[in-house]
Amino acid sequence: MVAGEASGDLLAGLLLGGLRRRWPALSAAGIGGPAMAAQGFDAWWPHHKLAVRGYVEVLRHFREIVGIRRALAERLLRERPDAFVGVDAPDFNLGLEERLKAHGLKTVHFVSPSIWAWRGERIHQIRRAVDHVLCIFPFEPAIYERAGIPASYVGHPLADAIPLQPPRAAARAALGQPPEATLVALLPGSRRSEITAIAPRLLAAAAEMHRARPALRFLLPAAPGLRDLLDPLCAAHPGLPLDRVDGRSHEVLAACDLALVASGTATLEAALFKRPMVIVYWMNPLSWWMMKRKQLQPWVGLPNILLEDFAVPELIQDAATPAGIARAGFAWLDDPAATARLAARFDALHTLLRRDTGAAATAVMEALLGR
Structure with missing residues (x-):
């Protein structure tokens, strides 16, 4: 298995739990993180090696990433596992899967690339690369069926893991937060490049909100290994009532009244916790220009894509100013009726x-492997 960042590691860990219930003696190895390790996964490389976003940023790490993929492919072709599962990370996994499939290994891709949102031409590489796609959104299998690619809807594992009724009071107690406080969660992403680009904007927005309403409190869950980046950024706002938490992002989302969140899996997590949010993103302008040209839908955030509506505001690139983020945040806090409709x-x-x-993914794997 290969998962390329914190969100992929989380999804892969949940998938591994299901596979182990069916095959208790399952052996799994490759590239992953702590959630996978908790399921007995043997990480030959840590997942953060692949946690790079954007075209320009990837170029800086290109040689190392290509070297890892080549070494991994050679090891897998020698050891010939029963199956390879690529978890998201399509820029890394599809090329690897294509090579493995050409040499007779069974390949499964878990989490369809967002070909319905951008880079639709990728479907041709997917056809060459995979034996089966495990889709996490219900509309995706039909897209693959039209292209002659086996695919199954297995649901989103986060929807299983997150309770339908968020435990707000329990989460606040666990985090040591007052039950009556208005809490704003800051989620600047899980990649180092995202932290560098987005965290300063979220922190500056939080400072503006605090100046306007001093009673507000802020929570920032730090992904493992990112405190060294976040600490100096937070230190630039010494008067901000900000509590940093190592991990525990789900508790933070359950506890908060509002999330200011980087576009990505965390936006879907916030939606599953029924929290109003402001989606924020900024990346290298050249990378953004190249991605924008391939965009097929007007929305960027997963909740908006799934609802086919600008249900929550998206402040991208030049729009991602501290003042704009603060205004959008206050709009939710000041309109309980709109918040209830969104929930x-x-x-x-x-x-x-x-x-x-x-269970659904395991059934697909059983059929694919004939066991």
Whole structure:
């Protein structure tokens, strides 16, 4: 298995749990992180080696990433596992899967690349690369069926893992937060490049919100290994009532009243916790220009894509200013009725995505492997 960043590691860990229930003696190895390790996964390389976003940023790490993929492919072709599962990370995994499949290994891709949102031409490489796609959104299998690619909807494992009713009071108690406080969560992403680009904007927005409303409190869950980047950024705002938490992002989302969140899997997590949010993103302008040209939908954030509506604001690139983020945050805090309507839409989305993903994925793997 290969998972390329914190969100992929989380999804892969949940999938491994389901596979182990069916095959207790399962042996799994490759590239992964702590959630996979908790399921007995043997990480030959840590997942953060692949946690690079954007075209320009990838170029800086290109030689190392290509070297890892080559070494991994050679090892897998020697050891010939029963199956290879690539978890998201399509820029890394599809090329690897293509080589493995050409040499007779069974390949499964878990989490369809967002070909319905951008880079639709990727479907041709997917056809060459995979024996089966495990889809986490219900509309995706039909896209693959039209292209002649076997695919199954297995639900989103986060929808299984996150309770339908968020434990707000328990989460606040566990985090040591007052039950009556207004809490704003800051989630600047899980990649180092995202932290560098997005965390300063979220922290500056938090400072603006605090100046306007001093009673607000802020929570920032730090992904493992990123405290060295976050500490000096937080130190630039000494008067901000900010509590940093190592990990525990789900507790933070359960506890908060509002999330200021980098575009990515965390936006879907916030939706599953039924929290109003402001989606923020900024990246190298050249990388953004290249990605924008391939965009097929008007939305960037997963909740908006799934709801086919700008249900929550998206402040991308030049729009991602501290003042703009603060204004969008206050709009939610000042409109409880709008927040309640959004929570109802998120509740329906949660129900749609909720299945026993581990069991569904295992059934696909059983059929594929003939065992």
